[in-house]
Amino acid sequence: MTYGYIASMKTQPGSRDEVVCILLSGVDGLREAGCHLYVVSVSDDDDATIWVTEVWESKGHHDASLELPETKAAIGKAMPMLTGEFTRQELSVMGGLGL
C-alpha cells in the first residue's frame, strides 16, 4: 500500500503561476526518489491556491525527498511567495487507475 498526500497552499497575490513553475521544475528527479505520482493543479475560480497530489513508495521516501538539496532550494525559492496557509492530508492509497 503506497503513501498518498494531498496538500494545498495559498500564494501571495499574482504569484500563483510562478510557484506552479517552481513546483514543476523539480519533477524530473522525483521518480528516482520513490515518487509514483505528482500532480500540480489550480482552480479557475481561485487565483491564489495550488493543489498538489502525490503518491510515494512509502512515507519514508516522501519525508526523505524533503531533505534533498533540490527540494530545499525549491522550497526556499517558493516560500516568500506563499501566505503560510496550508492544508495537508496524509493517506494510504487503496488502488485505482493510472498508478
Added chain:
Amino acid sequence: MTYGYIASMKTQPGSRDEVVCILLSGVDGLREAGCHLYVVSVSDDDDATIWVTEVWESKGHHDASLELPETKAAIGKAMPMLTGEFTRQELSVMGGLGL
C-alpha cells in the same frame, strides 16, 4: 490542460472498506471513458472518510462518465453507506509526474 477533481466522502460507521471496494470495482472501464488517473485513498486516523483524486481528458468526459450505467449502478450501491457529507474541488491540472 486536463481536468482534475479531488473529492472526499464520509461513510456510515463500518462501511468505509466496502465503499472503497465499490469505488475500485469500476476502474477497468474508466480509461476508455477518458480517465487518466483515478486514485482511491483512506487515512489511518479517520475510519470514515474516503478521498478520490481524478484526472480526466476534460470536464465533459468526467461529467459523461457519471451517466454511464455502471457508474450509476455503483453510486446506487454506495449511496446508502454514505452520510451525505462531501467535499469537492474542480481543478485544472498544470503538470507533474506519472500522468
